[in-house]
Amino acid sequence: MGPVSFSTTLNELRPFLKFNTLRGKQTSKLDAILFHEDALNNKEDNKIIINSNIIKICASTKKMSSNNFDAFLHLPSSLGEINTVVESAAAKKIFSNNSSIEIKKYLLNKNEKKLSKNENEIILTEKEIQLLELFLNNKKPLSKNKILSSVWNYSSDADTHTVETHIYRLRKKINDKFSDENFIINSKDGYSL
DSSP, rough: OHHHHHHHHHHHHGGSSSSOOOOSGGGGSSEEEEGGGGGGGGGHHHHHHHHHOOOOEEEEESSOOOOOOSEEEEOOOOHHHHHHHHHHHHHHHHHHHEEEEEEHHHTETTTEEEETTTTEEEEEOHHHHHHHHHHHHOSSSSSSHHHIIIIIITTTTTTTTHHHHHHHHHHHHHHHHHHOOSEEEETTTTTEO
8 A cells, every 4th residue: 555656566575575465455365565655645555554454564764653553664665575575574473473372361471471351360380371271271280290291390209388389478478469260260170261
C-alpha cells in the first residue's frame, strides 16, 4: 500500500526478496503487510492497516513512533535491509506468539516469566513454568513421582517433598494475588489444573 512507485518497486524486487509478495488489499490471507508511510494518509488504506491483526511494517523516509506497527523500514533501503526487516519482524511475532500460553483464564508469558489475569500478574520461577506446562500438557492428574521425573529428572525413589514444596509455593503465589484456591487441584490420583 502506498504510492504506485512503491508498489512497482516491490514488484520489480520480487525475485530477490526472501518472502512472497501479493498486491491488493486482502490482508486476511497475508502474514505481514509492508506499506509506505503515505498509505496512512489514505483513509481506506489507514483503516485496513490499523484494523489488521497481522505483522505491520511501515516503510518511511523519517523515523516514526507508533505502537501500531511491528517494525519500520527506513527509506531508501537496500535489498538486504528489506529482507532483514521483514524476516526479523516475522521472527519476533512468532517468538512472541509461542511464548504466550493461555491457562484457564490466565496468560502465561514464558519470556517474561509472568502469569497474569486482567491487570494482575505474578513473577514465576523457571521450575514453576515447567510445572504449569507439564500440567497443561497432561489432562489427567500427575503423581508426585511423575512430576519429579519430568521436571527435576529425578528417579521415582527420590524425595517427593520437592514437588510438594514447589506446588505449595506456587499455589500460595496464585492465591495471594488472584484469590484462586482451585488453580492447581490435588486429588488421590495426583496434581492437575
